Amino acid sequence: MDNQKLVFTPAPHLKDDLTVNQAMRDVIIALIPVSLVAVYFFKFYAVFMIAVCMVTAAITELVFRKVMKKESSLGDYSALLTGLLVALCFPATAKWWMGALATFIAVGIAKESMGGLGWNRFNPALFGRVAVIVLAPIIMLIGTNFLLVPANFGAVDVVTRATPLAMLKQGMEMPSIIKLFVAYPGGAMSEVSPLALLLGAAYLFYRGHIKWHIPVSILATVAVLALVTGQNPLYHLFTGGMFLGAFFMATDWVTCPITSKGRLIFGVAIGVLIIIFRVGLAPTEGVAFSILIMNAFVPLIDRVTKRISYVDPRLRGAAAPGRERATAKG
Amino acid sequence: MEVKTFKDGGAHVPHYKSFTEDKPITRMDAPDEVVIPLSQHLGAPNEPLVKVGDKVEVGQKIGEVDEFISAPVHASISGTVTAIEPRPAYTGGEIMSIVIKNDGGPQEFVSKEKRDPDKMTIEEIREAIRDAGIVGMGGAAFPTHANISVKKPVEYLVLNGAECEPFLTCDHRQMLERPYELVEGARILMRSIESKKCRIGIEENKPDAIAAVAEKARGYDGIEVVPLAVKYPQGNKDQLIEATTGKYSIRGVRSADVGCLVRNVGTTIACYDAVVHGKPSMERVVTVSGPTVPRCGNYIIKIGTKIGHVLKECGVDDLNGYKVVLGGPMTGMAVADLESGVVKGTTGILVLPPDMVREEVAYSSCVRCGKCVDHCPMLLYPNQLSIYAEAEMYDELMEWDVMDCMECGICSYICPAQRPIVHLIRMVKPTIRKMQRAAAGK
Numbered sequence: 001m002d003n004q005k006l007v008f009t010p011a012p013h014l015k016d017d018l019t020v021n022q023a024m025r026d027v028i029i030a031l032i033p034v035s036l037v038a039v040y041f042f043k044f045y046a047v048f049m050i051a052v053c054m055v056t057a058a059i060t061e062l063v064f065r066k067v068m069k070k071e072s073s074l075g076d077y078s079a080l081l082t083g084l085l086v087a088l089c090f091p092a093t094a095k096w097w098m099g100a101l102a103t104f105i106a107v108g109i110a111k112e113s114m115g116g117l118g119w120n121r122f123n124p125a126l127f128g129r130v131a132v133i134v135l136a137p138i139i140m141l142i143g144t145n146f147l148l149v150p151a152n153f154g155a156v157d158v159v160t161r162a163t164p165l166a167m168l169k170q171g172m173e174m175p176s177i178i179k180l181f182v183a184y185p186g187g188a189m190s191e192v193s194p195l196a197l198l199l200g201a202a203y204l205f206y207r208g209h210i211k212w213h214i215p216v217s218i219l220a221t222v223a224v225l226a227l228v229t230g231q232n233p234l235y236h237l238f239t240g241g242m243f244l245g246a247f248f249m250a251t252d253w254v255t256c257p258i259t260s261k262g263r264l265i266f267g268v269a270i271g272v273l274i275i276i277f278r279v280g281l282a283p284t285e286g287v288a289f290s291i292l293i294m295n296a297f298v299p300l301i302d303r304v305t306k307r308i309s310y311v312d313p314r315l316r317g318a319a320a321p322g323r324e325r326a327t328a329k330g
Numbered sequence: 331m332e333v334k335t336f337k338d339g340g341a342h343v344p345h346y347k348s349f350t351e352d353k354p355i356t357r358m359d360a361p362d363e364v365v366i367p368l369s370q371h372l373g374a375p376n377e378p379l380v381k382v383g384d385k386v387e388v389g390q391k392i393g394e395v396d397e398f399i400s401a402p403v404h405a406s407i408s409g410t411v412t413a414i415e416p417r418p419a420y421t422g423g424e425i426m427s428i429v430i431k432n433d434g435g436p437q438e439f440v441s442k443e444k445r446d447p448d449k450m451t452i453e454e455i456r457e458a459i460r461d462a463g464i465v466g467m468g469g470a471a472f473p474t475h476a477n478i479s480v481k482k483p484v485e486y487l488v489l490n491g492a493e494c495e496p497f498l499t500c501d502h503r504q505m506l507e508r509p510y511e512l513v514e515g516a517r518i519l520m521r522s523i524e525s526k527k528c529r530i531g532i533e534e535n536k537p538d539a540i541a542a543v544a545e546k547a548r549g550y551d552g553i554e555v556v557p558l559a560v561k562y563p564q565g566n567k568d569q570l571i572e573a574t575t576g577k578y579s580i581r582g583v584r585s586a587d588v589g590c591l592v593r594n595v596g597t598t599i600a601c602y603d604a605v606v607h608g609k610p611s612m613e614r615v616v617t618v619s620g621p622t623v624p625r626c627g628n629y630i631i632k633i634g635t636k637i638g639h640v641l642k643e644c645g646v647d648d649l650n651g652y653k654v655v656l657g658g659p660m661t662g663m664a665v666a667d668l669e670s671g672v673v674k675g676t677t678g679i680l681v682l683p684p685d686m687v688r689e690e691v692a693y694s695s696c697v698r699c700g701k702c703v704d705h706c707p708m709l710l711y712p713n714q715l716s717i718y719a720e721a722e723m724y725d726e727l728m729e730w731d732v733m734d735c736m737e738c739g740i741c742s743y744i745c746p747a748q749r750p751i752v753h754l755i756r757m758v759k760p761t762i763r764k765m766q767r768a769a770a771g772k
Contacts, residue, residue, distance in 0.1 A: 006668075007653040007687050008422075010753040012660045012739030014343060014496065014686070018746045020697055076694065118695030118747075258700045258711070309731040310338060310568065310708040311581040 018208075020117075024077035026207050027248070030200030031084055034244075037193040041185035042092035049189070050087040052096045056103040057083030064112035078117050082106050085125035088190040088244060089288070098139065102128035122295045123255045126245075126288045133285060163187035164239040165278070180238040190244035194237070201247035210251045213263040218246040221271025229279055236278065245270075245287035255295045262298075262305040270294050331544070333534060335559035336569040339707035341740045343562045343660065345535065346496045349619045353627040355503050358643055360407045360437035364634030365417045366392070367425045370673040371465040372472045373399035378428055384411045389439045389610050391461075392428055401463040401473040401674075406612035406632035409433040420637065420656050420673075422666035430634070437632070441607035447518045455522050455605055462604030463611040463674075468501075468565070468594030469657055471675035474601065477591065483524030485589035486575050489516060489598055491532040491539065492558055492565035495658025498678045500615040501595050503628045505532065505539040508599055509546040515602030516553055523591050528553040529574040530595070535560045562660065563738040567592050569707055581734060596677075611674055618644050620681030631672050638668030640679055651684040660739040693748040702741035702751060708734050712741035712751045719754035724765060727758055733766075735759075 038046040061079040065072055073079075086103045106128025114120040132139065164186045167174055175184055182195045190197065204210045222242065223233035236242065241249075250256060250270055257263050270290045277286030308315050369375035376393035386392060386405040393403040409430045416424035447455065460475035468490055489512070493501040505512060516528045530547070532540045534557050547553040556574045558564050568579040571590045579588060596615065603609040612633050619626045624645030631640060637654065654665040657677050672679075702712035710731055718726045732755055741751040 004648070004650045006649060006665065007651065007684075008664045008666050009653070009687075010664070010750065010756070011655075011662060011737075012743050012752065013653060013655050013662065013664065013680075013682060014659045014743055015748075016744045018744075019748070020694060020746045023699070023746055073694070116695060118697045253697050253699045256698075258698055258703050258713070260704075306711075307709050309581070309710055309734045311579050311734050312731070313580050315709075316578050316580060 020078075021076050023207075023209050024081050026204060026209055028077065028081050028084060030203045031088065031248070033196035033199045034088065034190060034193055035084070037183055037196050038088070038092060038189040041183075041192055042189070045092040046189060049090060049092055049094070049096060049099050050084060053087035053099045053103045054080050054083035056100045057086070057107045060104050060107040061112060064108050065116075068112070070116070073117065076117065078111075079107055082111065082124050082128075085244075085248065086128050089125065089129040089188050089241065091188050098132055101139070102132040104128070105131045118254055120254055121298075122292055123249050123252050126249055126292050130285060130288050130292060164191065164235075165284075168235055168239060169278075169282075174235060177234050177238065180235070187239070188241065190241060191239065194243040197243040197247055201243075204247070204251075210247070211260070211263070213260050214251050214256060214267045215246045217264050217267025218250060218271045218274070221268045222274055225271065225275040229275065231279075236275075240278075241285065241287035242274070245274075245291055249288075250291050250294075255298060257298050257301045257305065259302070259305050259307065262301045265301055265305070266294055266298070269297070331540075331555060331557050333557045333559055334531075334573040335561055336564065336572045336707065338709055339705050339740070340561040340563065340569070341705045341744060342560070343496055343740075343743065345560075346619070346621075347499050347502075347535065349497065349621070349623075349626045350499045350617050350628055351502055351536075353499075353503070355500075355507055355615055355628045355630060357438075358629040358631050358635070358640070360432060360632050361635045361639050362432045363412075363636075364406050364430050364432075364632055365427045365636065365669075365671045366403055366406065366430065366634040367417070367419065367427045367671070367673060368393045368403060369425060370403065370471060370633070370675065371401045372470070373397065373401065373476070375426070376400065376403055378414050380411050380414075380428065382411050382414060385409070385433075386411060386430060388437055389612060391463075391610070399473055399476050401465045401475075401611070402461065403428075403463055403633075404610040404612045405430055406634050407432050407437050408435050418667040418670045420663060420665050420667065420670040427634075427671075439609055439612070441609060443608050445606055445608070447514070447521070447605050450605070452522050452524075455518060458605045458608070459522075459601055462600075462609065464597060464600050464604055465611065465674050466594055467596040467600060467614060467675060467677070469661070469675050469677055470594075471673075474593070474597060477586075477593075478519060478522045480523050480586055480591070484586050484591045485525060485527060486577075486591070487516060487520050487523060487525045487528040488570060488574050488590050488592045489528065489530040489595050490565055490567075490570055490592055491530055491536075491543070491595045492570060493536070494533060494560075494562045494565040495660055495662075495678075497619045497680050498617050498658050499619075500617045500628050500677055502536045502539055504599055504615055505536070505595055506542050509539075509542040511599045511602045512543060512595055513546040513550065513553060514606075515598035515600075516547075517550065518601055518605050519591075519593060519598060520552075523586075525591070526552050530555045531558050531564070531570050531574045532556070533558045533560045533564060562740065563707060563736075566707065566736055566738060568736070614672075614674065614676065616640070616672060616676055617678040618680075619678065620646075620683070621686070622646075622683050623681050631676075633674060634671045636669055636671050637665055637679060640672065641668070641681065646681055649681070651687070653682040653687045655680040655682060660743065661737060691748050693745075693750065695747065696749060697747050699746055701744045701746070705740045705744060707738060707740070708736060710735060712755075713745075713749075716741075716749050716751040716754045719758045722758070724758070724762060727762060728765075732758065733762060 106124040110124040110127035226233040273290035374397035413429040417427040419425040
């Protein structure tokens with residue numbers, strides 16, 4: 001037996017099965033229940049919006065990476081996931097090109113221009129969604145003057161209903177809690193069924209991709225503060241982007257703190273901001289804004305919650321001996 | 331007996347111990363030729379005491395050097411010295427070695443004496459261990475006599491029977507088959523470091539070994555078996571100390587000064603053999619394992635036996651695309667040259683088939699999943715360290731305590747982005763060490 005081609009690579013020589021692609025695919029799978037409920041209510045409008053966004057996401061990522069002379073990373077499914085998330089942030093009957101624009105901004109600007117997956121500072125899907133809201137006046141101008149082709153798939157009788165959050169704000173009579181939780185066709189596509197989102201989140205918990213710290217801290221904070229301000233906490237939990245935000249957006253690996261302690265602080269702060277937005281301001285995308293604001297604070301949270309090394313004497317109550325700190329500057 | 335563990339980090343890795351955990355220790359026939367490196371330990375390399383053409387006997391001392399931190403080497407077979415020259419080392423380079431050709435006669439070491447350790451002085455014990463060339467056999471290979479030459483008594487002797495690496499079972503079988511020698515070896519070491527308390531840590535996946543050793547330790551006040559939860563890297567020194575004694579390692583402080591001296595169980599048994607029977611370090615129990623190895627087992631192999639020879643004896647044939655690993659799969663080294671030999675620190679020879687081989691695949695940026703941070707036993711941020719290491723940002727590396735990394739490999743194992751975190755850290759450590767030395771020298 002002579003020296004046949006032995007593989008000579010460094011330790012460790014065993015590898016756990018999880019890959020980034022697998023994790024991203026799992027999140028897409030977890031969003032299937034709520035997508036199906038949206039399709040049930042909004043028929044082809046939902047399918048079209050989701051398709052448009054996912055295709056735009058893929059094309060945007062391809063183009064940006066090509067221009068930046070990087071390899072295609074479509075294989076990691078993160079673009080498709082971002083596309084799906086952006087679509088779910090829109091009502092099914094929103095103009096399709098607004099969804100496309102939001103996706104373009106999400107993938108092109110919030111993600112690829114920042115350095116690609118892992119380097120983005122803000123949650124790409126929320127960034128794209130919020131960008132479109134902020135640019136609304138300009139979009140209205142373009143929309144009315146250039147008559148972009150509207151999609152017309154026939155009448156859908158839920159189009160003219162007010163969103164549950166608006167109803168809450170205006171003190172209108174609310175549909176039952178059960179209805180809101182299980183299936184209610186109002187607002188964005190992600191709002192139609194908190195139950196479906198919960199099912200998806202349960203799958204992610206089971207696979208180990210998300211932990212309880214962020215969702216629980218967000219929802220608990222919102223519930224407590226809702227009670228404190230004399231409102232029904234369940235109406236808050238089951239309306240708007242709450243569930244999508246708490247389970248899918250705020251838990252995005254890249255844009256949340258890396259330690260459990262940091263994540264709890266993150267979640268509580270998001271919860272506080274959400275209540276401030278919802279109680280004090282117009283009922284639009286409070287969850288999205290809150291998460292994006294806290295995304296900006298993640299480096300600070302990580303620094304403040306930085307833990308010290310196992311062998312650091314300070315961890316055991318001893319004073320730190322003067323540590324030799326050589327610097328490149330000498 | 332209460333099951334103990336360490337608090338921070340750690341991960342459950344697959345065991346793969348079923349291949350060899352029930353295989354009793356068997357002696358592998360001595361090969362036709364052994365290649366004995368003159369340096370198999372941390373410390374000064376030895377000078378040869380023989381020359382080409384000399385006839386040597388099994389157990390005869392053939393290399394020595396007059397430095398405190400060193401361990402002599404001995405002939406593992408009887409025969410003739412055919413060469414003293416650089417030969418392949420498993421790391422890929424070459425190392426000065428003594429080559430001995432088997433003379434065909436009996437090759438087992440025959441003890442010429444039986445000493446009573448209770449009648450020996452501490453100095454005599456240390457000298458016996460030094461003379462036998464005993465080094466740490468859990469892989470560290472530090473000369474044992476230097477370790478036990480302490481200036482003041484050490485509170486605990488901790489014996490490492492955790493064997494937390496997958497596949498390896500040599501320590502398991504030694505504890506199960508030679509518990510008397512283990513406990514007596516413990517008593518010898520306890521005397522030499524003037525310790526009254528011994529803790530033998532054994533992972534729970536070895537209940538038979540726990541029972542066997544506990545039985546033998548029963549008569550002795552102060553020697554206690556501590557069952558340990560099965561969690562990697564329980565066998566690492568810091569985690570072992572924490573679980574068995576509740577003490578914590580501190581940066582820059584030797585573990586003896588924290589109150590613990592840690593010794594591998596195989597080394598302890600070898601110390602017994604050295605002190606009582608005068609048996610030098612020239613053969614050891616090695617686990618040969620792997621899903622495709624026809625004759626897996628725990629074999630007594632002569633030091634200097636070529637790895638290729640061992641594998642052939644175990645029925646291994648084609649190795650194209652395979653990886654051969656010396657030691658455990660988490661921290662062991664891939665073998666570059668099958669002509670290199672088994673040395674004193676070789677705990678296992680693993681044959682990993684192509685579908686188990688961890689290729690250097692294209693890895694992506696850190697996606698901040700946090701798994702490495704959750705599982706790092708040293709409470710470091712492996713993801714940050716890997717980013718800084720890639721960017722060669724040495725100040726930041728020191729600020730994030732890169733030198734505290736003990737290279738257990740959990741971060742690389744678990745990273746979904748396939749980042750070779752431990753490898754990146756290993757690559758920057760020499761530069762940091764140089765920078766620290768330069769700063770200290772001022």
